[in-house]
Amino acid sequence: MDKVLSRYFTKQTQNSLQKELSSHKLASQEGVAAGESVLSPLTVNATPKESTTVAPQRSPAAKDAGPLVAAAAGLTTLVSHIDPRDSLMTPDSEQSKSPVRNASRTDIFRPEEDDASPPLPQQDAAGQGVSSEAPAFAGSPMGAHGTPFYSAPPSDGRFLGLIDFILMRGQHNSCDRSFECCTTAEQEKIKRYFSLRKIESLCDAVTPLLIAEPNILDIHIDESETLVVVGDIHGQFSDMFASVLCQQYSRELNPNREDRRFLFLGDLVDRGPHSLDVILLVFALKVEYPRLVYITRGNHEESKTSRVYGFLTEMESKLGSEGNAAWSKINSVFRQIPLCAAVQTPHMRFFATHGGLSPAIHDDINTIEELERQEYCGKLTGEQEDIVNGLLWSDPTTDTGLYKRNPRGCGVLFGPAASSTFCSRNGYNFICRAHQVVNDGFLWRHQDKVVTVFSAPNYCGINGNLGAVMVIEGTATKPAFVQYECFEDLMDDWKPPPTGNFPYSSCFM
Numbered sequence: 396m397d398k399v400l401s402r403y404f405t406k407q408t409q410n411s412l413q414k415e416l417s418s419h420k421l422a423s424q425e426g427v428a429a430g431e432s433v434l435s436p437l438t439v440n441a442t443p444k445e446s447t448t449v450a451p452q453r454s455p456a457a458k459d460a461g462p463l464v465a466a467a468a469g470l471t472t473l474v475s476h477i478d479p480r481d482s483l484m485t486p487d488s489e490q491s492k493s494p495v496r497n498a499s500r501t502d503i504f505r506p507e508e509d510d511a512s513p514p515l516p517q518q519d520a521a522g523q524g525v526s527s528e529a530p531a532f533a534g535s536p537m538g539a540h541g542t543p544f545y546s547a548p549p550s551d552g553r554f555l556g557l558i559d560f561i562l563m564r565g566q567h568n569s570c571d572r573s574f575e576c577c578t579t580a581e582q583e584k585i586k587r588y589f590s591l592r593k594i595e596s597l598c599d600a601v602t603p604l605l606i607a608e609p610n611i612l613d614i615h616i617d618e619s620e621t622l623v624v625v626g627d628i629h630g631q632f633s634d635m636f637a638s639v640l641c642q643q644y645s646r647e648l649n650p651n652r653e654d655r656r657f658l659f660l661g662d663l664v665d666r667g668p669h670s671l672d673v674i675l676l677v678f679a680l681k682v683e684y685p686r687l688v689y690i691t692r693g694n695h696e697e698s699k700t701s702r703v704y705g706f707l708t709e710m711e712s713k714l715g716s717e718g719n720a721a722w723s724k725i726n727s728v729f730r731q732i733p734l735c736a737a738v739q740t741p742h743m744r745f746f747a748t749h750g751g752l753s754p755a756i757h758d759d760i761n762t763i764e765e766l767e768r769q770e771y772c773g774k775l776t777g778e779q780e781d782i783v784n785g786l787l788w789s790d791p792t793t794d795t796g797l798y799k800r801n802p803r804g805c806g807v808l809f810g811p812a813a814s815s816t817f818c819s820r821n822g823y824n825f826i827c828r829a830h831q832v833v834n835d836g837f838l839w840r841h842q843d844k845v846v847t848v849f850s851a852p853n854y855c856g857i858n859g860n861l862g863a864v865m866v867i868e869g870t871a872t873k874p875a876f877v878q879y880e881c882f883e884d885l886m887d888d889w890k891p892p893p894t895g896n897f898p899y900s901s902c903f904m
């Protein structure tokens with residue numbers, strides 16, 4: 396365990412993680428021991444416990460099943476090969492119906508000397524460094540490095556440099572590098588972008604965009620578009636960069652090379668080592684491309700949770716004396732994040748949220764639309780609080796038809812009848828949610844009325860699960876899923892490609 400933790404997490408987070416894993420185990424035991432009759436379905440504890448779902452360890456056979464193929468051209472191709480024989484779970488009838496599409500992705504690294512450009516954006520006379528970024532990077536978050544992340548024009552322009560900086564950290568896999576080991580140029584960028592002033596500027600830019608969005612995002616995908624639905628990331632920036640955002644990098648595969656749209660279902664922060672990179676990148680993409688990037692709130696986008704499960708510690712570690720203020724500022728943005736989404740394509744319509752349902756919704760989405768989401772954990776009525784708790788914390792079950800107490804201590808367990816009734820009354824084909832580790836990265840339940848998507852592979856470095864994203868193409872009649880292994884595990888065998896032979900100019904197409 397120690398070996399896994401030391402490889403996977405920065406030293407600063409290892410101690411807190413060890414503590415958390417211990418309490419995790421306790422929470423799980425308590426959940427099993429607690430009688431259902433102790434609490435009514437809507438009773439919540441003041442201090443909700445975290446997930447009690449822990450997947451079994453990955454078998455050696457399954458780990459070996461993720462081959463790393465070094466192509467002769469020097470381009471490294473990582474293929475997530477999912478063989479049914481390597482399945483970690485006993486196949487059940489629901490799971491076997493899942494439409495599976497194995498992932499194939501192109502490695503997106505480029506050689507280190509690539510770091511010589513782009514030039515640092517120049518600060519203006521007042522030291523604001525804001526307006527001057529736009530011209531240098533306008534329309535090209537990747538700057539001189541290659542194709543822009545999005546071909547669409549940016550809405551603001553001030554945060555293209557930040558996007559470029561964080562993408563470069565992913566590209567060079569440099570997040571784990573200590574500050575002292577970075578080059579002077581890298582150190583300057585870290586000080587510049589991971590500063591309270593920059594974070595406040597970004598938060599002030601993203602907040603009005605989020606406030607303007609309704610509690611239930613109304614997302615329409617037309618025939619030519621593709622929506623990538625992303626479950627929990629939990630600070631696993633390497634996996635988000637290499638296996639989630641590659642859905643956009645590989646857009647040459649899309650019809651008409653359309654930009655792919657993303658819907659993040661929350662739990663971007665906590666637990667993993669790089670919540671700061673993850674949240675700043677998603678916020679910056681939201682500001683610059685508001686129609687291409689959407690976020691719904693998870694139970695970790697909440698100060699009482701992110702204070703305890705790693706994000707605050709990470710912020711204080713990385714920003715020093717500014718860490719607490721920056722963490723507070725980001726948490727003030729969290730309060731404005733929409734609660735769920737209704738996604739409509741020409742061929743399907745589904746409801747998406749982080750956790751799930753609540754009996755307080757009464758199968759009427761008007762109850763969700765009417766509440767003041769920024770007042771969650773404070774001024775909402777008890778009934779409204781239960782609605783948000785359900786959306787952020789609930790889990791599906793087959794132990795009951797409708798609802799029962801959730802051993803997490805917050806939200807509820809909702810059964811097949813609850814899912815079916817909610818979908819039929821509101822015209823949804825299914826519910827997509829995140830919030831639980833599942834071995835294959837996705838799992839259909841409730842006769843295909845509920846799908847769980849979890850995008851953090853080998854969660855916490857110990858779960859051995861695959862990650863997955865749900866890909867909704869405008870022409871498709873059913874969702875597809877791209878699965879992937881943990882990037883850090885694959886990196887154990889990764890060797891940098893020979894300098895000069897690496898065809899990096901095409902890697903971001």
Ligand SMILES: [Mn+2]
Nearest residue numbers: 662693694830
């Ligand atoms: Mn969650």
